[in-house]
Amino acid sequence: MLLIPCPHCGPRAELEFSYGGEAHIARPVDPASIDDDSWVTFLYERSNPRGVHAERWRHLHGCGRFFNVLRDTVSDTIAASYPAGQPRPALSPDGKGTKR
Amino acid sequence: MQSYSAFSLFRQALGGHAGWQRQWRSPQPRTEYDVVIVGAGGHGLATAYYLAKEHGITNVAVLEKGWLGGGNTGRNTTIIRSNYLFDESAALYEHALKLWEGLSQDLNYNVMYSPRGVLMLAHNTHDVQSFKRHVHANRLNGIDNEWLNAEECKAFCPPLNVGGAMRYPILGGALQRRGGTARHDAVAWGYARAADARGVDIIENCEVTGIRRTVNGAVEGVETSRGFIRARKVGVVAAGHTSVVLGMAGVRLPLESYPLQALVSEPVKPAFPCVVMSNTIHAYISQSDKGEMVIGAGTDAYTSYSQRGALHIANHTLDAICELVPMFRRLRMLRNWGGIVDVTPDRSPIIARTPVPGLYVNCGWGTGGFKATPGSGNVFAWTIARDEPHRINAPFTIERFRDGILIDESAAAAVAH
Ligand SMILES: Cc1cc2nc3c(=O)[nH]c(=O)nc-3n(C[C@H](O)[C@H](O)[C@H](O)COP(=O)(O)OP(=O)(O)OC[C@H]3O[C@@H](n4cnc5c(N)ncnc54)[C@H](O)[C@@H]3O)c2cc1C
Numbered sequence: 001m002l003l004i005p006c007p008h009c010g011p012r013a014e015l016e017f018s019y020g021g022e023a024h025i026a027r028p029v030d031p032a033s034i035d036d037d038s039w040v041t042f043l044y045e046r047s048n049p050r051g052v053h054a055e056r057w058r059h060l061h062g063c064g065r066f067f068n069v070l071r072d073t074v075s076d077t078i079a080a081s082y083p084a085g086q087p088r089p090a091l092s093p094d095g096k097g098t099k100r
Numbered sequence: 101m102q103s104y105s106a107f108s109l110f111r112q113a114l115g116g117h118a119g120w121q122r123q124w125r126s127p128q129p130r131t132e133y134d135v136v137i138v139g140a141g142g143h144g145l146a147t148a149y150y151l152a153k154e155h156g157i158t159n160v161a162v163l164e165k166g167w168l169g170g171g172n173t174g175r176n177t178t179i180i181r182s183n184y185l186f187d188e189s190a191a192l193y194e195h196a197l198k199l200w201e202g203l204s205q206d207l208n209y210n211v212m213y214s215p216r217g218v219l220m221l222a223h224n225t226h227d228v229q230s231f232k233r234h235v236h237a238n239r240l241n242g243i244d245n246e247w248l249n250a251e252e253c254k255a256f257c258p259p260l261n262v263g264g265a266m267r268y269p270i271l272g273g274a275l276q277r278r279g280g281t282a283r284h285d286a287v288a289w290g291y292a293r294a295a296d297a298r299g300v301d302i303i304e305n306c307e308v309t310g311i312r313r314t315v316n317g318a319v320e321g322v323e324t325s326r327g328f329i330r331a332r333k334v335g336v337v338a339a340g341h342t343s344v345v346l347g348m349a350g351v352r353l354p355l356e357s358y359p360l361q362a363l364v365s366e367p368v369k370p371a372f373p374c375v376v377m378s379n380t381i382h383a384y385i386s387q388s389d390k391g392e393m394v395i396g397a398g399t400d401a402y403t404s405y406s407q408r409g410a411l412h413i414a415n416h417t418l419d420a421i422c423e424l425v426p427m428f429r430r431l432r433m434l435r436n437w438g439g440i441v442d443v444t445p446d447r448s449p450i451i452a453r454t455p456v457p458g459l460y461v462n463c464g465w466g467t468g469g470f471k472a473t474p475g476s477g478n479v480f481a482w483t484i485a486r487d488e489p490h491r492i493n494a495p496f497t498i499e500r501f502r503d504g505i506l507i508d509e510s511a512a513a514a515v516a517h
């Protein structure tokens with residue numbers, strides 16, 4: 001089970017959270033004007049990386065808020081967690097934390 | 101290929117079993133093939149076999165980064181059925197089921213296909229309606245599936261907790277009698293041996309690390325951990341790693357990879373006659389020929405390539421099993437493992453050409469592709485050989501997501517396997 005650091009409440013067990021899929025997928029600003037391929041990109045295509053993945057979690061049984069996490073999908077190690085709305089932080093070269 | 105029969109067994113016994121040959125070669129990769137298949141799981145090996153057998157294409161290599169059958173093929177719980185709701189899926193899975201019925205003879209290899217019946221339990225009104233709808237849709241497609249009431253479920257599978265105290269009581273079930281199980285390793289080994297015998301090179305410990313393309317974009321070959329291999333046609337059958345491999349050619353897919361776990365108990369005497377699945381309370385169970393109860397359920401919540409999941413998922417599954425079959429409450433679990441399954445938004449596979457000429461993909465089988473192994477390989481071989489889909493896999497394109505023609509088994513059934 002993952003130990004997930006909520007940026008608002010601190011580290012909690014995965015059971016308290018619900019998963020929200022890949023982060024930073026922005027809804028088209030003017031949905032009516034985009035073509036079908038752009039809809040596919042928005043709705044269905046996912047990076048699905050073997051490596052660092054930016055993803056949304058919601059602290060369902062806690063503060064209730066959405067936030068984002070950088071997790072390595074090979075080791076399941078969480079390298080960073082940050083409030084929703086903030087840009088994806090750059091990782092330090094060893095992948096173990098965020099660059100300051 | 102050394103033929104297997106009761107007679108050959110007898111003859112080898114007289115020679116102290118010293119005369120058995122290796123089941124397949126372990127060749128060095130050649131510099132060029134007509135077709136390269138990426139991934140030696142059941143689907144990749146079946147593809148190679150049918151390329152050789154039905155399309156006369158024998159200059160084929162199957163490249164595997166680990167050992168053959170070490171992916172989801174060797175990790176799954178082997179449930180086989182074809183009672184899917186939509187016509188497209190029913191045709192695909194039924195094509196596979198028909199091939200299962202003659203597979204041991206075709207491959208001269210006992211894949212232990214055991215049509216012991218798959219019973220899917222209904223626990224609420226929605227389940228009852230949904231399963232009856234499946235029964236009717238299946239009948240129109242000529243696929244066996246029948247509705248059993250609670251007493252009939254108990255008669256078919258006596259260990260079930262019918263009528264007892266249960267949070268979600270068993271109200272009935274849909275039974276496909278031709279459904280059942282097969283020996284997963286034997287499926288990989290049988291296809292490997294039969295493909296090898298027809299000239300296919302199976303190359304293990306050979307990871308594909310890049311896809312080289314010509315100036316006009318077509319596939320030229322693959323970069324591997326054992327050097328460049330030239331091929332004008334490349335078929336990717338890499339299950340959980342499909343996004344990674346197709347990413348090498350710049351193709352993004354509607355796929356996400358999740359851990360799916362299974363577990364087996366200590367072996368016991370024959371105690372469970374069929375396969376039972378319950379999607380509502382998230383568990384399914386059957387007994388292997390070794391005597392172990394083979395148990396599984398839903399995926400973990402998050403994408404991962406770690407081939408392991410969280411304990412609370414397995415725990416939740418066992419809670420459900422103990423409710424369904426109370427006599428297993430004191431059974432000890434022996435092993436628990438995970439595989440990485442590639443899931444599409446509509447829970448149906450993609451078996452198709454890609455936007456890159458010469459590059460083909462067979463993926464998205466998610467939590468339930470073992471049952472389709474023979475049919476999947478069969479129609480994918482056709483697609484590669486003729487550069488056009490077989491009638492059966494024609495609807496299973498990548499473009500269906502753009503065109504809005506989903507084959508939405510997920511919404512239709514909420515079915516895992
Ligand atoms: C726990 C579990 C239970 C399941 N239960 C069932 C069930 O009851 N019924 C059912 O029908 N289905 C079930 N499934 C799903 C089923 O296992 C899969 O859909 C099916 O086995 C996929 O077969 P495959 O040959 O495509 O994939 P795999 O057997 O995974 O083969 C893909 C191969 O590609 C190789 N590969 C990946 N990347 C590369 C690369 N870069 N270079 C070279 N090789 C590469 C991998 O090493 C792997 O061997 C289950 C899956 C799991 C994990």
Ligand SMILES: [Zn+2]
Nearest residue numbers: 006009059063
């Ligand atoms: Zn919180």
